[in-house]
Amino acid sequence: xxxxxxxxxxxxxxxxxxxxxxxxxxxxxxxxxxxxxxxxxxxxxxxxxxxxxxxxxxxxxxxxxxxxxxxxxxxxxxxxxxxxxxxxxxxxxxxxxxxxxxxxxxxxxxxxxxxxxxxxxxxxxxxxxxxxxxxxxxxxxxxxxxxxxxxxxxxxxxxxxxxxxxxxxxxxxxxxxxxxxxxxxxxxxxxxxxxxxxxxxxxxxxxxxxxxxxxxxxxxxxxxxxxxxxxxxxxxxxxxxxxxxxxxxxxxxxxxxxxxxxxxxxxxxxxxxxxxxxxxxxxxxxxxxxxxxxxxxxxxxxxxxxxxxxxxxxxxxxxxxxxxxxxxxxxxxxxxxxxxxxxxxxxxxxxxxxxxxxxxxx
Numbered sequence: 465x466x467x468x469x470x471x472x473x474x475x476x477x478x479x480x481x482x483x484x485x486x487x488x489x490x491x492x493x494x495x496x497x498x499x500x501x502x503x504x505x506x507x508x509x510x511x512x513x514x515x516x517x518x519x520x521x522x523x524x525x526x527x528x529x530x531x532x533x534x535x536x537x538x539x540x541x542x543x544x545x546x547x548x549x550x551x552x553x554x555x556x557x558x559x560x561x562x563x564x565x566x567x568x569x570x571x572x573x574x575x576x577x578x579x580x581x582x583x584x585x586x587x588x589x590x591x592x593x594x595x596x597x598x599x600x601x602x603x604x605x606x607x608x609x610x611x612x613x614x615x616x617x618x619x620x621x622x623x624x625x626x627x628x629x630x631x632x633x634x635x636x637x638x639x640x641x642x643x644x645x646x647x648x649x650x651x652x653x654x655x656x657x658x659x660x661x662x663x664x665x666x667x668x669x670x671x672x673x674x675x676x677x678x679x680x681x682x683x684x685x686x687x688x689x690x691x692x693x694x695x696x697x698x699x700x701x702x703x704x705x706x707x708x709x710x711x712x713x714x715x716x717x718x719x720x721x722x723x724x725x726x727x728x729x730x731x732x733x734x735x736x737x738x739x740x741x742x743x744x745x746x747x748x749x750x751x752x753x754x755x756x757x758x759x760x761x762x763x764x765x766x767x768x769x770x771x772x773x774x775x776x777x778x779x780x781x782x783x784x785x786x787x788x789x790x791x792x793x794x795x796x797x798x799x800x801x802x803x804x805x806x807x808x809x810x811x812x813x814x815x816x817x818x819x820x821x822x823x824x825x826x
Contacts, residue, residue, distance in 0.1 A: 506826065507597035508806045511560040513553030516807040516814075519563065519596075527601035529575040534604045536587060539616035540800075541595035542566035543809045543822035544624055544653070545717075545742055550593070551810065557593065563806075564595030564824070568610060568619035578604040586610040588619040588781070590627070591768055596806055598826040605774050608781040613789035621653075621797040621821040624767065626784035628739065629657035631770035632715055633665065636763060637735050641666030643712040646702055646729060648722055649742065650687055651678035651819045658715060659685040660793055670705055672698050672722075674816065681796070681819055699725040706731075710758075713737060720744035732758030739765055742816075796820025 509522040529535045547563045549555040568588035571581050581587055587607040594600045610619040632654075633639050645662050649655045650671030662669045663686025671687035673679050679690040691701045702711065710731035716722055717740030726736055738746065754760045771777040787793035800823045801809045812818050 505598040506803060507562050507594075508564070508803065509560050509562055510551055513551060513559070516551070516810040518551055519806050519810070521804050524562075524597070526599045529573050529578070529601055531575040531577040532603055532605070533575045533601045534571045534578055534581050534587070534607060535573040535599055535601050536567065536569045536589075536607075537572050537599055538567045538569040538595060538597065538826050540568055540620035540823045540825055541597075541803075542590070542620050542624055543801075543806075543813060543824060545740060545813065546624075547596075548810060548814060562594045562597050564597070564600075565593060566590040566620060566624045567595035567600060568616045568623070571607075572599070574604065580604045581607055581609075586616065586619075588616075588623050590623040591771065596803065596824060598803070606777070608778055611782075611785055611789060614785050617797060617800075617823060618788055618795050619785070620823060621795050622657075622784050622788060622793075623781065625653040625821060626657055626788075626793070626795075627771060627780045628654050628767050629661050630780055630784055631765070631767065632658060632737060632739060633661045635770060636737050636739075636765050637713045639665045639667045639713070642668075644668040644670065644706060646670045646672070646698075646711045646714045646726070647687070648672050648714070648716050648718045648726070650682040650685070650690070652717065653821045654717060654739075656681060656685045656796055656820055657793060659687050661787075662686065663688075664792060670702055670711065678819055685794075697725075698722070699728050702729040710734060715739065717741075718743045719746050724749070727753070727757055727760060727762075730758065730760050733760065734758070735761040735763065737763055737765065742814075797823055799823070800825050 504523045505526045507522055507524045508519045510518050541564045546565055571583050571585045581604055588610050589602050589606050592602050592606055639662055645667050647658055650659050651673045659669050669687045670689045671682040672691045672693045673682050674694050682690050689705050691698045710729050712734055714726040714736050716726050716738050719741030721743040723746045799818045803824050803826045809822050
């Protein structure tokens, strides 16, 4: 293309821009920073924190990898409560941003310093913002290989919630055969996996759910006893089921509405593992209550501290993928939404209309 041709092309675009803006048809921002060599991609953007409506479909450039990154074409991205917390502004991040902490797909490009993965590799990740998109740039050391026998959709469904269930049951409180665990929201994404892992270890699982349908799912996952908290007081029922002795551990992702009663069902020196807050944040409480209730322990873990090194990330993800491939861990991920329906996915998640894992498909 000659200089004259290029300038003429730019002049025609400028004239079209002026005409379009003058009629209100064209968004001026759509002409800014366009790169004709980059066809762009669809992604979800949050420009101002708020409800599900804060998420909008946007056309963005396909990311280019930094020296330590790989670009992945997503096959699926996971939808999790942490995405809600960022969207609401409960967890802070610079605006605008693309939500999504979890995904799986195929590497399309790598940065100059990347040796761990190459184009064509099937990979998965979690804990890196930006998976509600057709492509994502991810630090290569946060990517893990997806083995044969595990689909892309299963990999996306298993990373955050599967590794969460794994660290809860194997590290935060290493469950032992014969112990008793109370699992709240046992038909949720983490709950179903946690119930299976606890059952496989040989622990007794008492599950809480809201409906008969979810009770059935919890039992199929290995729950020994199921309490419908909409019909019975879980504190009284748990005490009855344990003969007043209490449970060894409470795994609580609900928070505000369950926390205090959860302390009341622990055995002396039992542990409250609070790993979420779907009903809201737990209000401040006096730590002297822990001694009065039997020298209890309370911890507020998060996955990032249990996959802090690459060695631990690879080991934990490999353990989860191995369970899936061997048929010891069954994923429930029939709730899939097109990327453009991210708002509805969040509404369904927050209203507890779903069971198991929610996925967005680009």
